[in-house]
Amino acid sequence: MSRRLPEASPREALRATLLIVLSACCFGSISPLTVIATGRGMELEALQAWRYGTSAVVLVGYGWWRRTPGRAGVVPWWHPRILLIAGGGQATVATLALMALRWIPAATASFLFYTFPAWVTLIAAIRGVEPIDRTRGIALALALGGIGCMVGAPSAASLHPLGVIAVLSGALVYALYIPVLGALQRDRAALDVARAIAVGGAVLFTTWAAVSGALFTAPGVIPAGAGVLQGLLSAVSFLAFLAGLRVLGPVRASITSTAEPFWTTMLGVLLLQQPVGAGTLIGGVAIMGAVLLLQRPAVARAPARSSAADR
Numbered sequence: 001m002s003r004r005l006p007e008a009s010p011r012e013a014l015r016a017t018l019l020i021v022l023s024a025c026c027f028g029s030i031s032p033l034t035v036i037a038t039g040r041g042m043e044l045e046a047l048q049a050w051r052y053g054t055s056a057v058v059l060v061g062y063g064w065w066r067r068t069p070g071r072a073g074v075v076p077w078w079h080p081r082i083l084l085i086a087g088g089g090q091a092t093v094a095t096l097a098l099m100a101l102r103w104i105p106a107a108t109a110s111f112l113f114y115t116f117p118a119w120v121t122l123i124a125a126i127r128g129v130e131p132i133d134r135t136r137g138i139a140l141a142l143a144l145g146g147i148g149c150m151v152g153a154p155s156a157a158s159l160h161p162l163g164v165i166a167v168l169s170g171a172l173v174y175a176l177y178i179p180v181l182g183a184l185q186r187d188r189a190a191l192d193v194a195r196a197i198a199v200g201g202a203v204l205f206t207t208w209a210a211v212s213g214a215l216f217t218a219p220g221v222i223p224a225g226a227g228v229l230q231g232l233l234s235a236v237s238f239l240a241f242l243a244g245l246r247v248l249g250p251v252r253a254s255i256t257s258t259a260e261p262f263w264t265t266m267l268g269v270l271l272l273q274q275p276v277g278a279g280t281l282i283g284g285v286a287i288m289g290a291v292l293l294l295q296r297p298a299v300a301r302a303p304a305r306s307s308a309a310d311r
Contacts, residue, residue, distance in 0.1 A: 016247035019240040020256040026237035028263035032271045033226040042223035043214035044098055048205040050224065052087075054231020055198035055238065062235075063191055077192035078199070086184060086193060087200015089177040096170030103163030110261055112167045114147045119175030120254040129179075130251045139290040143258040146286030178250045181242060190242035197238055258287050 030051075037047050075082060100109045121140055124130040185193045209215035219227070245253045262283065 012247055016244040017252075017256055019244035020248065020253050021259050023237040023241035023244065024257045024260035025263045026233040026240070027257075028260040029233050029267060030230050031264050032267045033230050035272060037219075037223040037226040040220055040223050042219050042227070043209070043212065043217070045205060045209040045212055046214040046217065046219065047223070047227050047230070048094065049202065049209040049215060050219075050227025051230040051234055052198055052202035052205050054228050055234040056195070056202040058232060058235040059191065059195045059198045059238070063195055066191070068189055068191060071187055074187045077188060077196040082184065082196045083200035083203065085180065085200075086196035087198075087202070087204055089173065089180060090197050090201045091204040093170050093174045093177060096166050096173065100163045100167035100170065103160035104167070109163065109167045111147055112164065113171045113174075114258055114261065115144065115168070116171040116175045117143060117251070117254040117258060119172055120178055120250050123175055123179065124249070124251050127179075130249055135293060136251060136255075139255050139293045142286045142290035142293065143255045146283040146290065147258060147261060149283030149286060175254070178245065178254055182245055182250060185242055185246060190239055190246065193242050194235070194238035198235065255290055258290065262287055 034044070034047060038044060077083075077086075097109065097113060100112075104112075117140055121130075121132055121136065125132045130136075181193060181197075184196070206215065241253070241257070244256075248256065
């Protein structure tokens with residue numbers, strides 16, 4: 001039988017939600033920095049190698065400074081199998097998302113990718129981990145509706161089959177990857193899983209960049225700075241997301257993380273001078289409404305059952 005999450009107190013849930021929002025803002029800052037770096041000639045695989053390499057150095061160094069011992073009998077985070085699972089999942093999602101941009105516009109890809117909360121909700125319901133109640137259903141509809149308002153519903157003319165397959169595959173992989181991360185940190189600290197993601201991703205992307213030859217091209221100051229900043233932001237986002245995921249679970253964490261495109265849109269206005277329409281504002285309000293709605297405590301369905309049992 002699947003492991004159910006214990007009921008979190010309102011204060012714990014609020015703290016976890018703020019951590020997920022912080023993670024979403026950090027992740028949402030990656031796209032504008034990518035546009036800046038690639039616009040100056042840096043290849044995407046090289047940029048990702050810089051990003052994950054920086055995250056690995058920061059998180060491994062932080063872990064060494066804290067000197068947190070692992071649990072006896074638990075496979076350590078640096079084991080090749082753990083690195084492959086944690087880093088490989090992250091690299092697969094990023095690769096599929098990048099492939100989709102060859103055939104469909106970024107706005108369409110964003111809309112389709114952010115269907116992943118629906119996949120997470122469905123998978124969690126099938127596994128019996130978190131049932132789909134009315135509150136989660138409304139929050140999910142608000143979040144997806146907000147994404148649709150911000151980036152625009154994809155038109156039939158732009159839906160190239162290969163692009164749709166790639167980005168929906170990335171969304172499905174991400175939906176499967178989030179519960180895997182939750183399972184990895186069941187017996188490990190969030191820092192250990194974050195280090196596995198960063199180190200595993202660094203190995204994979206550095207190998208890709210070395211094979212393509214992009215790793216051996218000296219980047220400019222601005223692209224290199226963008227890669228390092230991405231790495232710092234990723235280190236914070238990994239830790240914040242994993243800490244929030246432990247409390248909220250995959251469904252609430254994934255819906256809350258849809259604040260990311262709203263943050264990305266705001267950065268696009270400030271850094272890239274991209275215009276903001278009414279759809280962006282309406283979508284942002286809908287997403288924030290979903291985040292606030294998810295803070296409502298669970299209500300027992302019958303007096304004989306506790307709220308923890310209902311979860």
